[in-house]
Amino acid sequence: MVGRSKKETFTCIKDRVWKRINSWRGRPLSKVGKEVMIKSVLQAIPSYVMSVYIIPDAIVNDIEKMLNSFCRGGGNNNKGIWWLSLEWLACAKEIGGLGFRDFKAFNLAMVAKQGW
Numbered sequence: 001m002v003g004r005s006k007k008e009t010f011t012c013i014k015d016r017v018w019k020r021i022n023s024w025r026g027r028p029l030s031k032v033g034k035e036v037m038i039k040s041v042l043q044a045i046p047s048y049v050m051s052v053y054i055i056p057d058a059i060v061n062d063i064e065k066m067l068n069s070f071c072r073g074g075g076n077n078n079k080g081i082w083w084l085s086l087e088w089l090a091c092a093k094e095i096g097g098l099g100f101r102d103f104k105a106f107n108l109a110m111v112a113k114q115g116w
Helices: 011-024 031-042 047-052 057-071 103-115
Strands: none
Touching: 011 031, 011 057, 031 057, 047 103, 057 103
16 A cells, blocks of 8 residues: 555665665676666566556665666675766667666656556
């Protein structure tokens, strides 16, 4: 049940993403391997919930920050080099981005699809 505090209700999604990232942090993955893991596993975790509910912007921003910090190659201390800006990570590969999902636009599109 979704109560008044939507941020507390949807923190379980953020926690699931964080646990999955921490389980992969010790593994030596290439940039392509990280990209595949993010696109196939991490971006799929909140898909069902986003198709039913509009997730608060704070949760969406936290999830995107976790994905971006994992992508940039930070170790246990989350320090790494930003090769691309956060906006370019969500751009299509044809124009130079990595093609990551824009969660806010995806969330609105999925909820609108349910209403259609």
